[in-house]
Amino acid sequence: MTTLTTPVGAAPARGASPRRRAERRRRIIALAFVLPALLLLGALVVHPVLFSVGRSFFDASGSRFVGGENYAEMFRDPATLTAIRNSAIWVVVAPTLLTGLGLILAVLVEKVRWATAFKLLLFMPMAVSFLAAGIIFRLAYEEDPDKGVLNAAVVGVHDAFKESSSYPTARAREGQGLDRAPDGSYRTTGAVSPGDTVTLGFVGVPPADVPAGAKPAAPVRAGAGELGGAVYLDFTPGGGGRPGVVDAAERGLPGMTVEAERDGRAVATATTAADGSFRFGELAAGSYTVRLPAANFAPPYEGVSWLGPALVTPAIIGAYLWIWTGFAMVLIGAGLSSLPRDALEAARMDGASEWQVFRRITVPLLAPVLTVVFVTLVINVMKVFDLIYIIAPGPVQEDATVLATQMWLVSFGGGNNQGLGSALGVLLLLLVIPAMVFNVRRFRRSQS
């Protein structure tokens, strides 16, 4: 490096004082130190920015000057409009949720002894690429509840609260006393009256769908003023059963909802027992119809379509939270640990509840840190690309697109409109500038 300091061939000007020569030497050394950085920045950053700004005023092929046409196009084209709308959702929702979640976790984690381990765990996703995170969540959001863990959980919770003993494939044989209504429910063909025993036979239920606890069908003998019977699977394994008759080996269908209807209105409801039996007590004399509502035959609940057009953006924001919450928590936690302990303790001694301490003291004191976290997240959210590119399945990509992905699609991904692409890039740059200015100013202040 030192050899660079004497310019080759050019002898120092005759008569220059040694001091001035030393001065010049120092400057040349200094330039040698910054030159590599300045060359790279000039060629690969400064020049491209200027080029992009200029390019954004030209048409797709770059041959015709179109003025602000690309910028106007941005707000006309439905695809870029979707991107702008989605970017707005991202920028508002993700930093807000992250800052809030980070604050809550930072406060709570101080109360446990394994705080460090917890922080490490939540921070770890920051090390992982968006690609890997994308694959992880693509897997978790898988729609089939037998594959996607999220839908498995959703279906599990749903079924725990709502009995799912339905028989989507069950049907009644024609002409054996049950008629199918257009909405999928079944009604007895003839009228029944109290004292009758009604057996309702179904077929088409695969053995795997019959609940394990099902017992051989045993119709209830209805007493006076009662209507009873059984819903059963009219099929004898191995053959030999008679259609329309409850045979010995035939099992009941438990968990069916049965209604007794009079004049088209349900007056009583029962659920079949393990042997398929049901009973309606204390019915007034008259003629009734027994009805099996369509819900008995509805297909099972399949969970949520996370990556469908409606939910894809919230779903990807969820993955983003998984990556960045640790960051927000650790940063806010650092601010928290430098709060004046005595102020908090004094308030507690005064009988302030934890909530009051949090609301009145912690949050106001942390406001500067919270702002920093929020602004930093805004900058990073603006540039989110890989996560959307990976998680959104092909057909849904246009519903999930944001400025950064749209810029890519327009310029390189088939659109090949580099004029519009450059305009989108410039817009992205303009949107990031305010947040960046904030960060740099704050940094300079913290330095002085």
Next chain:
Amino acid sequence: MSATVTAPPSKAPAPAPAPTSRPVPGRAAGGRLRRWLGNGLVRAFLVVVGLVWVTPVAGLLLSSLRSASDNAASGWWTALTAPGQLSLDNYTALLGNAGITRAFWNTVLISVPTTALVVVIAALAGYAFAWLEFPGRDWIFLLVVALLVVPVQVGLLPVAKLFGQLGLFGTIPGVVLFHVAYGLPFAIFLLRNYFADIPREMLEAARMDGGGEWRIFTRLVLPVGRPAIASLAIFQFLWVWNDMLVALLFADSSSQPLTVELQSQVRLFGSNIDVLAPGAFLSLIVPVVVFFAFQRHFVQGVMAGSVK
């Protein structure tokens, strides 16, 4: 490295005057019970959050250890009760996959030189901006800081054109140069500010001893700046290791890193989890090892780098 951790304001709202009466014992006991119950709730909540964070990764790991037919038939959680499903077959297949292994080495060949170049070039420039004098120094530094805002997206198109003319498009050196250029503004910003805190007397003393600037730089500035350099290096390494966007454009099929190789397979998601899951795991294990090996520097590096 307090790049993002602002000092909290020193003036707190004056706390209420000290309590005048001691709390009644009964109330204290009630408070203790409440606090104990509250802590139980807090613990339970944090455990649930922790599980939510672990589950997706566990899903990836277990999926990567199951056969394609198992993954097609049932969820990864069934392996918890039937560990017989797990085997290393997918990984053996992956390591025999020429595309994946080459992509892995490409990732190394891109991220290691990038990190080294960014650190060296930024350290030189950072020292010059902090302690050497040349015309327009402060203005140029301000310009460099202003370049922090430029998102890589803005550079893609023009640099692609430039690299096309230079024959660098689709090559590893092209990808490296792009990453270096876009890593520099932040790196210079960080190191200049760190170097500027070196006490002037230390440098003057070194100059008095007759040390040239190069000597001062290598013998004094670099050793003193080691914590900042370590954080920068880790951040930069991860940034490049995890990058997909830049390589997606600038690398061709023979120079593409793991992220790009894997994303090309995502199109067939569902039918090739046996390749994607172990591939994703391979790509994330390196950063995670770096994470646990250099925890402190890592957290500082990521914290500082996030201002970008």
